[in-house]
Amino acid sequence: MATTSDVPNASFRLSMLIYDTRYRAITIQVVVLILFGLALAWLLNNTAQNLAVKGKQFDYTFLGSRAGYDITQALIPYTNDSSHFRALLVGLINTLVLALIGCILATFVGVTAGVLRLSKNWVVARLMTVYVEIFRNIPLLLWILFIFVPLTELTQPPSAFKLTEAMIAAGEEPVATMKLDHTVAFTNRGTYMPFPVLEHSVPAIPGVPVNATFLVIVLVLAGSFYANARIVMAARSVQEATGVRPTTWWKSLLVLFGPIAVLLAALGFHLNYPVPPTGFNFKGGFVVPHPFLALLVALTLYTGAFIAEIVRAGILAISRGQTEAAYALGLRPNRTMNLVILPQALRVIIPPLISQYLNLTKNTSLGIAVSYMDLRGTLGGVTLNQTGRELECMLLMMGIYLTISLIISTLMNFYNNSVRLKER
Amino acid sequence: MTDTFVRVAMLPPELPPASQRGAIKWMRENLFSSITNGALTVIGVVVVYMILSSVTPWLWHSVWNAGSESECRAIVEAKFGPGATGACWAVINERWPQYMFGLYPNDLYWRPTLAAVILLVAAAPVLFLSLPRQLLWVTILFPAIAFYLLWGGTIWAPVSAMLGFVVMGLAYRILLPMVGVTVAGSLGFVAACLWWLFLSGFVSDTLASILPLALRPVDSDSFGGFLLAFVIGVTAISFSLPLGLLLALGRQSNMLIVKTLCVGFIEFIRGVPLITLLFTAALLLGYFLPPETKFDLILKVIILVTFFAAAYLAEVIRGGLAALPRGQYEAADALGLDYWRAQRLIIMPQALKISIPGIVSTFIGLFKDTTLVTFVGLFDPLKGVTTFVRADSNWKAIYWEPYIFVGAIFFVICFGMSRYSMYLEKKLKTDHH
Numbered sequence: 001m002a003t004t005s006d007v008p009n010a011s012f013r014l015s016m017l018i019y020d021t022r023y024r025a026i027t028i029q030v031v032v033l034i035l036f037g038l039a040l041a042w043l044l045n046n047t048a049q050n051l052a053v054k055g056k057q058f059d060y061t062f063l064g065s066r067a068g069y070d071i072t073q074a075l076i077p078y079t080n081d082s083s084h085f086r087a088l089l090v091g092l093i094n095t096l097v098l099a100l101i102g103c104i105l106a107t108f109v110g111v112t113a114g115v116l117r118l119s120k121n122w123v124v125a126r127l128m129t130v131y132v133e134i135f136r137n138i139p140l141l142l143w144i145l146f147i148f149v150p151l152t153e154l155t156q157p158p159s160a161f162k163l164t165e166a167m168i169a170a171g172e173e174p175v176a177t178m179k180l181d182h183t184v185a186f187t188n189r190g191t192y193m194p195f196p197v198l199e200h201s202v203p204a205i206p207g208v209p210v211n212a213t214f215l216v217i218v219l220v221l222a223g224s225f226y227a228n229a230r231i232v233m234a235a236r237s238v239q240e241a242t243g244v245r246p247t248t249w250w251k252s253l254l255v256l257f258g259p260i261a262v263l264l265a266a267l268g269f270h271l272n273y274p275v276p277p278t279g280f281n282f283k284g285g286f287v288v289p290h291p292f293l294a295l296l297v298a299l300t301l302y303t304g305a306f307i308a309e310i311v312r313a314g315i316l317a318i319s320r321g322q323t324e325a326a327y328a329l330g331l332r333p334n335r336t337m338n339l340v341i342l343p344q345a346l347r348v349i350i351p352p353l354i355s356q357y358l359n360l361t362k363n364t365s366l367g368i369a370v371s372y373m374d375l376r377g378t379l380g381g382v383t384l385n386q387t388g389r390e391l392e393c394m395l396l397m398m399g400i401y402l403t404i405s406l407i408i409s410t411l412m413n414f415y416n417n418s419v420r421l422k423e424r
Numbered sequence: 425m426t427d428t429f430v431r432v433a434m435l436p437p438e439l440p441p442a443s444q445r446g447a448i449k450w451m452r453e454n455l456f457s458s459i460t461n462g463a464l465t466v467i468g469v470v471v472v473y474m475i476l477s478s479v480t481p482w483l484w485h486s487v488w489n490a491g492s493e494s495e496c497r498a499i500v501e502a503k504f505g506p507g508a509t510g511a512c513w514a515v516i517n518e519r520w521p522q523y524m525f526g527l528y529p530n531d532l533y534w535r536p537t538l539a540a541v542i543l544l545v546a547a548a549p550v551l552f553l554s555l556p557r558q559l560l561w562v563t564i565l566f567p568a569i570a571f572y573l574l575w576g577g578t579i580w581a582p583v584s585a586m587l588g589f590v591v592m593g594l595a596y597r598i599l600l601p602m603v604g605v606t607v608a609g610s611l612g613f614v615a616a617c618l619w620w621l622f623l624s625g626f627v628s629d630t631l632a633s634i635l636p637l638a639l640r641p642v643d644s645d646s647f648g649g650f651l652l653a654f655v656i657g658v659t660a661i662s663f664s665l666p667l668g669l670l671l672a673l674g675r676q677s678n679m680l681i682v683k684t685l686c687v688g689f690i691e692f693i694r695g696v697p698l699i700t701l702l703f704t705a706a707l708l709l710g711y712f713l714p715p716e717t718k719f720d721l722i723l724k725v726i727i728l729v730t731f732f733a734a735a736y737l738a739e740v741i742r743g744g745l746a747a748l749p750r751g752q753y754e755a756a757d758a759l760g761l762d763y764w765r766a767q768r769l770i771i772m773p774q775a776l777k778i779s780i781p782g783i784v785s786t787f788i789g790l791f792k793d794t795t796l797v798t799f800v801g802l803f804d805p806l807k808g809v810t811t812f813v814r815a816d817s818n819w820k821a822i823y824w825e826p827y828i829f830v831g832a833i834f835f836v837i838c839f840g841m842s843r844y845s846m847y848l849e850k851k852l853k854t855d856h857h
Contacts, residue, residue: 018604024606028607033681047711047712120453121455121457121464123464124465124467136842137834137835138792139795139834142831142834145806146831149827365699365700369799376697376699390707391708394700394703401700
């Protein structure tokens with residue numbers, strides 16, 4: 001903190017740049033700026049020299065050339081004839097998908113574990129403590145490998161699940177069987193899971209580029225939510241006028257789930273189960289690649305443990321007086337939690353929760369351990385090795401990660417500001 | 425007149441009803457207070473049973489001495505009947521040196537072991553304030569001792585490197601009364617840099633030629649296992665704290681340029697994954713430094729990991745600084761303390777106390793992250809050594825044991841650190857809430 005000194009009556013001397021606290025700050029800043037500039041110039045000069053020595057140019061034209069490698073998990077059309085830029089996009093989407101699903105699941109796991117850790121139930125509270133402590137104190141990389149290695153090396157090929165007529169007649173069992181009531185199969189190629197499918201589709205509306213079925217489902221859902229909001233508003237106005245709140249739960253349920261259920265039934269919604277092969281591979285179902293599954297489970301459980309601690313700390317941070325005051329007002333425990341404790345705890349919880357989401361997103365880069373083709377796997381992995389352009393690839397990759405981080409933290413800060421306690 | 429009964433002796437107090445005492449009361453309150461709670465208890469017990477019933481026999485059948493995985497299996501089946509499975513800790517038993525020291529030369533294991541013992545001695549006075557302060561000399565000299573023991577070579581190289589700090593201290597002492605902390609500190613740093621760049625090598629070479637006192641040099645490439653994790657972890661922890669402090673102060677500073685630079689550094693480091701920074705260390709530092717520089721990979725990794733931890737620490741400490749009431753700063757000003765005295769005597773002791781949990785969890789994170797160095801080709805205990813061990817055909821079919829072993833060690837260390845932070849928090853607590 002700036003200290004004040006006597007006002008010197010002498011005129012300016014050069015030595016005052018160092019001795020006088022009024023000028024010292026400026027001197028220091030100028031020196032720092034010059035040093036920073038020099039260091040930057042030195043680094044740039046070195047880089048230019050090194051590039052010249054290696055006979056390389058700094059340019060990004062390689063992004064347009066043919067990638068020439070395959071990516072197993074590509075959510076947008078991609079072949080090995082696509083460009084490096086396309087590969088980058090595939091990787092980026094893989095990173096974001098993993099991060100998004102991971103954040104949702106981790107929040108769910110974390111909130112559950114955090115609340116249960118505070119429960120009065122001795123067994124459950126201890127169990128959750130053990131979960132949180134074990135996952136927080138062991139490296140994430142270990143969890144990823146711990147799930148991935150057995151998943152790939154202890155599972156059978158899909159053909160091991162084969163069950164033919166001849167085998168049934170001879171009373172033989174297949175080498176491997178499906179788990180969870182014959183719905184999920186762990187094979188060495190990936191995990192086969194049931195997948196929701198629609199038998200019919202809404203005919204495309206001419207001139208609208210979006211999938212018509214998807215559009216109809218979204219519209220129906222939006223309509224349901226709107227109707228539900230109207231019902232709740234109507235109930236509130238009745239309550240404010242008469243003091244009696246009309247029963248709305250069955251109306252809400254009906255409005256929220258009725259239309260979409262009818263629509264899905266009309267469209268022939270059902271789960272497509274994987275069927276054990278008669279030849280070499282499963283029919284139907286949906287294959288989750290092992291790297292994705294291992295990363296998702298490990299990231300969820302690991303980040304979940306941290307979120308659990310945050311939730312617990314947040315709830316504990318609300319003083320007991322708040323609970324007691326709520327009880328004194330006659331609120332029941334459930335409503336005390338929902339109306340008094342959680343809204344206040346949320347303010348404590350959200351800032352560290354944001355940094356956990358950021359951590360999870362950054363930790364998706366550990367996909368390198370299981371060859372998950374995320375941004376680091378495509379741009380910072382195969383593309384970098386094939387083109388030999390370390391500098392360009394690394395800088396671009398860091399830039400993208402930085403952008404993702406900044407976007408997430410900006411969005412979450414907006415949300416944080418909206419729930420923040422508004423003081424004077 | 426009717427007989428009246430008056431009790432003259434006091435009755436012994438009745439026990440509470442059976443449902444209100446002892447185990448039953450406890451169970452009613454803690455396990456079955458409501459239907460939901462009862463259901464949760466049952467689910468919890470079932471989960472515990474399922475885990476224990478699958479893990480216990482496997483652990484019970486542990487084999488500690490065997491030459492290969494198939495031998496392990498044969499021993500388990502001979503002892504506990506066909507089909508029995510058991511943990512094969514023989515792999516850890518056989519590969520213990522690799523897990524501890526990586527590819528460090530066999531006959532020199534005493535050196536890292538001795539360094540680890542001295543580390544304990546050096547860390548003790550920092551961790552426990554009740555120990556004699558003289559032990560701090562070991563702490564101060566530890567970097568030189570550890571470097572000498574681990575890397576070998578002549579003793580004069582670390583000694584003359586340490587002399588750089590002496591130079592820095594002397595320059596600082598001499599300049600302090602004249603120019604103030606900031607300028608004296610930076611000039612001292614410049615003096616030390618000059619010493620390291622121009623004089624240190626000459627001094628150590630001269631002294632080495634007179635009196636070598638050399639240990640057999642060991643190349644960084646042969647470092648591995650927990651030795652590597654500790655080298656990176658301990659060095660990064662000890663350097664990241666001062667750096668993080670400076671960054672936090674810079675971010676809080678009124679000087680716009682200093683503040684901007686600090687914010688930029690912190691946000692950049694925090695915005696990218698550690699792996700990209702490690703790749704930067706491995707691939708890009710070569711571009712940024714003069715063409716002929718040769719740099720040890722471990723050193724590069726340590727520098728980047730230190731930066732990484734320092735950025736996180738800076739944010740943690742900034743939180744502590746922000747949590748201090750404004751009155752503390754004003755009181756320090758009112759007492760006429762200058763910036764550095766105010767920081768040292770008033771602000772930092774309180775801010776650091778507030779940020780202890782955050783600081784320690786950053787350290788725990790850093791220590792866990794040392795496993796990531798495997799991706800730039802270093803021989804870390806988790807993936808590097810385990811992959812190496814499983815490449816041996818004898819141990820190919822080992823899946824769980826190495827991970828459980830390494831995980832257990834990490835757990836003990838990290839859990840210990842978090843317990844220590846709780847102890848410290850309790851010890852330093854001065855308020856009466």
